[in-house]
Amino acid sequence: MKLYDSRRAPNPRRVRWFMAEKGIDDIEIVDVDIFGGQHRTPEYLARAGLPNVPALEMGNGQTITESVAICRYLESVYPTPNLFGEEACEAAVIEMWSRRAEMMVATPLMMLVRHTHPALAAIETQVPEIAAANRAMAEKGLKMLDRRLAESEFIAEDRVTMADILAITAIDFARMARFRPDPDLVHVRRWREAMLARPAASAGV
């Protein structure tokens, strides 16, 4: 297998964090120079279909994009420790929290960075109204997470799962927009410090 990776982008970090939690170290890493436009070359597009990073060449030779699809495939090849859930009810709860973490926190934070960071003005028509709406959405999502983390050590279960990886990589990325979770969200603060203290936090940054 081969992972097409890029150090400076948030979606590749999800996969690198996921691999580090599992101790996966036998996949070849290929660095893609996205600032140099390497993800838009005919060679890359023929392989990945879209100019997106990360991409994974799977065991059967086919290449896929989409960080969550890549992680779920890796889970099937490297099942331990389990990060998507084992039996069906547990997997459903983890998927529910993963989607809440992604749609209510991670996506709004990534949109906030895209619509405010000066370096991204070259690739995005930055709209202040979109930045403001996403900031408000992320703040609301973080309050929801704080209520959850008052009753649960991690987001979906009493152990790290995909839901935590989706949330923490976006929260950490949002520092680029000078965004930090409200320090009054004490449960988010406790969880954020615990996540960033994990060895996997330094993978892919």
Place this chain on the structure above:
Amino acid sequence: MKLYDSRRAPNPRRVRWFMAEKGIDDIEIVDVDIFGGQHRTPEYLARAGLPNVPALEMGNGQTITESVAICRYLESVYPTPNLFGEEACEAAVIEMWSRRAEMMVATPLMMLVRHTHPALAAIETQVPEIAAANRAMAEKGLKMLDRRLAESEFIAEDRVTMADILAITAIDFARMARFRPDPDLVHVRRWREAMLARPAASAGV
């Protein structure tokens, strides 16, 4: 099991369409009056955690929200016909296309409706710039789908999968914003007509 459902919203339709493709007819359907605020009552919130519909009471008595998490759980209980993929590589390809369909087409179209339809002004601060950006994103996503559907009968595979359900329910919902895919996208048109001709198209509308 019990499905908490609402006829007029797009996310419940994903689950009803999914159930119809599988011929699932032994789950109790409970109608939730979202216009009457029934999803915000203490009883509903104690069960579902968030004021979201649909919700599913699973076999173990626990209730989850998030349409895709609900569908994936149902797949484990009713595996045939398979809509998320069977072996790991196929499942990864279907998840990749499901995420592309959701993030590049379905979510932008739902945001377009939220930010333009007069009936939704009561629940959403409608921002013309957000509507315009989402319309542009959906149009770009539909061009991507058209290229894909030039080479594949359905979005992910040569049969209907979750990816098709995610795309068609949003495209059909976007009629509320008087949005129709550009008729020059002939492959999208062929696929859209085929999807809307399926018996499952009338489930949950």
